Amino acid sequence: MNEKLFQSIVRSLIIAAQDVFQTMISMEVKPKEPFARKGLDSLADITGVISLTGNIVGSVILSMDARTAQKAVSNMLGDQVEVEQEIVDGAGEITNMVVGMAKTELSNISCDFEISVPVMILGKGSVIKHLSLEGSSLTTIPFETEDADVFHLELYAKDAP
């Protein structure tokens, strides 16, 4: 994949994450410097994985620790959420909205792909089975919330075969 397109995908994901957190969660989030990593392990307690299929193929992963996810979902519903099932479901929906919004933005530059429903993985360090890096690496974008919590948005993408 050419670097310009890859950077457009990264940029769209960053903008989408900021928009979703601001509009739906009333939370300002700031992106930090992206980095590459080889691991296939989840970076936090609750991880949503969405597959991309189309002009490009790959995955987008959103990992949040349980406390950050609980805060985000509670903010979204305007009510303190305690039930784990709801926190996980809400984290999946946040992942879905971020990827969906980035997808819409990328369709303007003819980067078209379909997205899967989010697959949720529980437990920090769990293997993300739905992903095969094929010798490549994940691009990880850390985000910091206004409460100094950190969550990670990760991208693996390549041209469709």
Place this chain on the structure above:
Amino acid sequence: MSIKVMIVDDSLVMRKLVIKSLKQIGVDVDPVEASDGKDALKKLDPKSIQLIISDWNMPQMDGLTFVKKVRETKDKKHIPIIMLTTEGSMAKFEEALNCGVDDYITKPFTPDKLKKKFDKVMGKA
């Protein structure tokens, strides 16, 4: 008088959020929840449901297939449908309208955005 609204979304949190947003915009909502198109078809009583708000990407049966099935059914095709989805491209918007969706809201959404579409669709209904 309350309005019976069917909310179709595989996310429990999103269904809750839509109900909360409808209440926030002053709708006395009597919700019927469904987790995908298949579940929605089972629960859809055409005599009582006054509005459907449906997601697009769902397991089992997606929102577009669900809309097509509703529009093909004589006693159900009159029910207004708003699609609430992350699918925001013009191509997807047109595809949904062509299948019989009355209006379209992209996620993320605000209660204000929902109010505009709700008023428009229910005014027409």
